[in-house]
Amino acid sequence: MDDHGAPSPRPARHSRRDLLRYSGLAAASTLAGCAIEGRTIEPVSPERYWAGRSRNGHLRFANWPLYMDPQRTPLTLFRQRTGITVDYDETIQDNASWFGRIRPLLAEGVDIGADLMVITNGLEFNRLKALGHLAPLDHELLSTYAQYGADRYKHTSYDPGNRFSVPYASGITGIAYHPDLVGREITSFDDLWDPAFAGRVGMLGSPQEIANVALLRNGVAPADSTPTDWENAAKALTRQRDRGIVRAYYQQDYIQPLTSGELWLSMAWSGDVFQQNTVEGANLRFVIPREGATIWTDNMVIPITAKNPVDAITLMDFLYTPEVAAELAEYITYVAPVPQAQRVVEERARAASAERRRSLQRLAQSPLVFPTERDYAQLHNYVPLPAGESQRFTSLFLAVTQA
């Protein structure tokens, strides 16, 4: 190209080095330019939020798998009663990934594709609340809840006065075990630390769940626990792990190994065990240990960017009609937030015949679906963690489960 031997200027062409330099510059300016926004939305008063909103005859409901019968009976009843159609989507697999999916959209003020969603009273719930991503509820529109909702849900520590949420179902985290394989009665969380069961114990991987077990075992009430208690709890869990007692940390998949006998005993959720015994004919026993157990609540909330909030709150309220609540409880087999539903289930049992009667009776009498006040007294919420200060807590327990 360069025939003359002398260096000739080539003004129009950029060398590869120039290109790198430019792209480096561009990259550096992009790097410096951005940030991830946090709390941006000013808290909205219910009056301001609900002013001028009306029914659209339609709503989108994001829920967890196996949280409503496949025929969606409650939703059919709802449509017959109100004319509102529901787009039901079993799209929530766990709180963390659901939060991860919707947070960026909510921060942008964009519709998340749901007007009503169900989320557990844990870290993600607190974060959504703190970020101002939940619509404040108008209790004028929740008269059925006021009448039939259990009182205990009206003064919870995570959402006092139901400002943003009403319960969908609650569950108890206790111990489930194989009576034959374990060969004795399980009564205490200490049993999860017993070397006799080495390699046969299942634990849940969620920091809040596993923390409560260790705290209760150490004799500490989760509600009053201090960071020192957390560290002691983490130490106890580390010992349990390093002695080879824990087989693995599970998300929701502990129930299969437990049924097949690979696990002899495991931390477990009440409804799973109830369902597994009823549907699969398993012979698992569920206990609330003498130290107590954890109760968590899955709550219905309306994302602040919902397009059909009035329809959503109408459905929220409708689900507290005792007949509908009974319908839900019968399928879900977790704790029903409507005490009156027990009466409905009993009535249905009397009207039913043979096998169905027995299963309905078992449901109506189960302390895992309709706990008594004495049962409730043994149950603890998760450790209350302010949304901004949960990092230390979660890191401590993730270090146990993700070694």
Place this chain on the structure above:
Amino acid sequence: MRTARATPYLLVLPAWIWLAILFVMPLCGMLSVSLMTGNVIDGFTQTWHVATYADALARYWPQLLRSLGYGLCATVLCLVIGYPVAYWIAFRAGRHTSTYLLLLLLPFFVAQILRTISWRFVLGDNGVVLAPLKHIGLLPESAHILSTATAVIFGLAYTFLPFMVLPIYAVLRRIDHRVVEAARDLYAGRWATFGRVVVPMSLPGVFAGVLMVFVPTSADYVNAAVLGGTHTTMIGTIIHAQYLVTNTYPMAAALTFALLAALLLAIFGYARALGTERVMAVAAGRTP
């Protein structure tokens, strides 16, 4: 004349745009996030906080090393299992070649998570593998594979096996059979022909296969989560949890870059050891 010279550039333009939008931009974004500080409630701001990287390595080096180790084991396993398979399909399958290739790819029609979960049944304590061995007394009743590193490595090797077989197959297929015949004519035995003629010519495929298996296995998080137990956490699971559970985005981003750097270093070392020029020379059909 000018248009003619610009044509190739215009033709690759869509690819460049694609790469810029889906690779360069996210990568820059991630680099930026890794240098931020803050929390999810108050937001994250750019503070050029390089210390996150030191913190990431100090806290998670065991999981990072373990991931590379598992990736290496799975890659070796894939090579040992995959090379004969590729060889057989290329030279012995005859008119059934496409059937075997289809069979090889058939598992991809099922979601990865389901395939991984089905290993739980295969490797289960009383599953098809362990039950007979326990029955004849070769293994004690308490023996298990599930929830151990072995299960994770087997799962990884299973998931990515086709990525090893296909590139090796593609290269073996192109080998001129007359070269093999010539080797035999020159009194090379079966093994000598294989070792001194076929293997060197298949090196580009092996090189590609190793890369295509080592990189995704090291970064995988599904197998460890489904088949692993305690002390089998891989770096992918940590990144997942940092992003979704603790919402510490900078740490998640820093770990991602640490993994990227570790993989690049490993690949670079591997390319140097094997000699990329040699591989490329074979690929180009020249004598190494």
